[in-house]
Amino acid sequence: MKQPIKYQYALDEENHIIDISMINKEHRIHSNYHCPSCGRELIAKLGEKKQKHFAHKFDTEGFPCNNETYLHQLAKIKIKEKFDKSESFFIKLxxxxICSSVENCEFATNKHLCIKxxxxxxxxxxxxxxCSIEKSIKDFRADLLLENTITGIKPILIEIxxxxxxxxxxxNSKLPIIEIPIQSEEDIQIIENKTELCGQTYNFPIKNIYEPMEINYIIQKYVLFSSGKYSYIPTHQISCKNIETPQFEHTLLDISVYDGKLEKTEFFYYAISLGYNLKNCSICQHYNFKGICKKSREINTPIQPNPSYAYFCNYYKTNELFHRIYKHATSKIRIKIIKNDTKSFNNIDFNFLYSQKIGNILNTCIxxxxxxxxxxxxxxxxxxxxxxxxxxxxSCERFKINKFAYGLKFYHxxxxxxxxxxxxCIKEGFFNIKKKSNTKNIYLKIEDEQSLKEFTSYTGITIYPCGQSIFHNIEERKHERPSKEQTNQKKEKEEPCCIKELPSKNTLYLEDLFKNESKTSLTNKNKEEVLDYIExxxxxxxxxxxxxxxxxxxxxxxxxxxxxxxxxxxNISLKIFNTxxxxxxxxxxxxxxxxxPLKNIPTIVLRIDSQGMWKEWSHKNCLLIKEGKNGEFYNIINLNEIVPDETLNSF
Structure with missing residues (x-):
């Protein structure tokens, strides 16, 4: 047997909707209630243990009554009561x-930007x-129909x-319709208590409103300078009342993009379409997506060239396929040209500018x-x-071979x-390294002012063989491990400070060039000199x-x-103590x-060499001994408990 349907609302004897919360036992005795859906008699259940509700007096099995019909009927009655009893009946649309300046605004090409x-x-x-329930209009029956009996204004259908x-x-009938979703009795209560009806609307002719407004826009700014460089501001915010964009000096092409975004290469292609004789390695057909020139394996071009190298390259050719693709892409966005001076740009000698720039970089590095x-x-x-x-x-002399190669000659x-x-110091791609010469050369490939940073440290510049440096006729000798007899027979000799004579062979081994350094024997006399200096x-x-x-x-x-x-x-040392x-x-x-060294006492070990590199550390023009390559600390644990230098203003 099905559970009886429980309702919160019923119709009284005058066909008015009544809430179960308004019923008491006396009302129940003197009143009769019936179902808004099927019309059969309902009884008020006013028990203390269960929630109060209306229920059918007789079993509804076999009778056409269900919750959906009940909600549908109840909603129609409640909405009509709200319309009849209230002074206002609001609908939210x-x-x-639209901005009232839309016809004159420069942003109004796409009018949706100026609409909210x-x-x-x-x-x-x-x-x-x-307001009528279940009234027909044309070929349709409305759940509720709103009419004006005086003016004959087009009626509105309210559908549950x-x-x-x-x-x-x-x-599709073009009749104004308000469709109100109802899922429960609580939804109907919301309609009763809320100021306006909420639902889907159809065919309501709402007039556009024109008012002054200020809308913020995000634009992209692209600039091409007389030097051949370009600049890009990805997000610059402007408004209708303030359309000022950043201005740069020495610009020849200045554009703003309002309705989209350009990539760097798209900007270059756009400039070319305007007539600029612009060249850039990033839009060359020999340039891959990893930033590598595909011609570098075949000819002497830089592997990762500076973009301006394109003005010198005999193999440069614009990638026409990408040009067509990007040209199609730029046609879909709005571009405003602020400044356009193709004539001045095309008259610039970029060969001279670039070679001058490279020369300045090489000169700085030298x-x-x-x-x-x-x-x-x-x-x-x-x-x-x-x-x-x-x-x-x-002695050291600087010289210049050409505008792409500067050098230093070291001699005695x-x-x-x-x-x-x-x-x-050479610019890769512009200078051929002469590998057949017998001279002892080191070539440093220079790309920009920061190229020496790889070799730079706090102690100076140390050059070593790597991808950026080429050692020619200078090699590191590979030694065979000597036997014990050879080791015992080897005599210790102190070499002079400088080499007296270099080998006559073509290849100069690094160990021959600096053999006095590696074989110099530091004696206790040297240690005494170090201690004298420290004392x-x-x-x-x-x-x-x-x-x-x-x-x-x-x-x-x-x-x-x-x-x-x-x-x-x-193990001689300098004892530092407090009397x-x-x-x-x-x-x-x-x-x-x-x-x-001795490690069982509080010791600061100073690793010394013939070059005196241990002297290079200083702090406030005084000797500084640092823990690391040239210094070791043993049994000095509570160093932090010693007064830090920052707190001593007298030193």
Whole structure:
């Protein structure tokens, strides 16, 4: 047996809708109620345990009564009551507001940009005075029909959508229709309590409203300069009242894109379509999507060329396929030309401008190398050891082969037989490296002012063989491991500071060029000299120590005395201490790279070499010993507890 249908509403004896919440036991005794759907008798269930409701007095099985019909009938009655009893009967519509300046505005090519929508409440009681249930109009029957019995204005159909939406024929009739969705009794209560009806509307002729408005636009800005460079501002916001766009000096082509976006290559193709003799490697048919020139394997062109290289390349050709594609793409967006000067652009000698730019870059790089040499900070890398050129050559001359190749010649003025070394800065693709020559050359491929950054560190410039540098007639010698007998028979010899004579063979080995450096033997005499220097520095000025990833710490405020000590035979060091014995002393111990220091005492190990690289670290014009390649710290744990340098204003 089916469960009886429970309703919140019923019709009373006068066919008025009544809510179960308004019924008490006395009303139930003296009143009769019937179903809005099937018309059969309903009884009011007013129990305390269950929710109050109306239910059919007799079993509805076999009678045409269901919840959908009930909701449909109830909604019609409730909406009619609302119309009849209320002074207002609002419907929410959407109206279009168009800018009143649309005819004169430069943004109005696509008028949808100057249009916005907003809600509009219309009081139907101003236009209609009669609401009828189930009334026919033309060939259709309306759930509710709003009419004006005086003016004869076109009626409005109100359709209740419970399970079946409005038919397409009814929509195509051009009759104004309001379709209200109803799924439950709660939806009907919302209609009762809400100010306006909410639903889908059809065939409502809403007039467009013209009002002054200010709409913000996002535009893209593209500029081509007289230098051949271009600039792109991806998102610049302007408005109807302020259409100012950024202006640049020395521009020959200035465009703004309003309704879309151009890629860089599309901008180039657009400029070409305007008559600009523009060339750029990115739109060449030999340029791939990875930014690599496909001709670089066949001929001497840069692998990843500067875009302006196209003005010099004999193989440059515009990619016509992409040109047609991008030309079609630019036709679909709106472009406003702010400035257009093709004549001035096409009269520019880009060959001269580009060669001048490259010459300035090469000259800058050569100047940096020359300055490093005179500052004794220009080195060549030999395996894991770097060698300072100023230790082997006392003279340097700069020269220019052509506008794409600058060089430095290193030689020893007092030793004319010493083989000179040539260091070139070249622009790849414009200079042929002479690999058949017998000279000792190093070629650095320079792309821009930052090209030397790969070789630059805090100690200067160190050049080593890599993709950016080519070593010609200079090779690293591969050694065979000597036998024990050969090792025992080998005599230790101290080499002079500079090479007396280079090998006469064509290939100059790096180890031959710098063999005095690798074979120089540092004795205790050298250590004594290092300790003398450190002792003078400590007494005359100050010494700073810096642990890894920590701030420099000043030793002078903590310690007031130092003296030489030979703790263990061969391990000479400088003891730095406080005469009041308040602090544990520390020992600065100079050691060779292959020498093991004493580690069981608070020790700062200073790795020394013949070049004196350990002196290059400084802080506030005082010696700085850093933990790392040239310094090691042992049993100095609480370095952070020592007064940091930042807090000592007197040093």
């Amino acid at each position: 959407r109206e279009k507001v 929508e907003r809600d509009k409440l219309v009081n139907l009681k101003k236009y209609y005075n009669l 959508f419970v399970t079946h939406p409005c038919t397409q024929d009814k929509i 100047s940096q190398l020359e300055q490093c040499y005179y500052k004794k900070s220009l080195r060549l890398q030999v395996g894991s050891i770097s060698h300072n050129l100023s230790c082997y050559y006392n 003025s007092m030793q004319p037989k010493k083989t000179p070394l040539f260091l070139y 003078k520095e400590f007494k005359a000025r100050n010494i700073f120590i810096e642990k890894h990833q920590e701030s420099p710490v000043s030793l002078r405020p903590l310690y007031n005395e130092c003296k030489r000590e030979d703790i263990k035979r061969g 009041s014995n308040e602090l544990t002393p520390i020992f600065i111990q100079p050691c060779l790279n292959n020498e093991s």
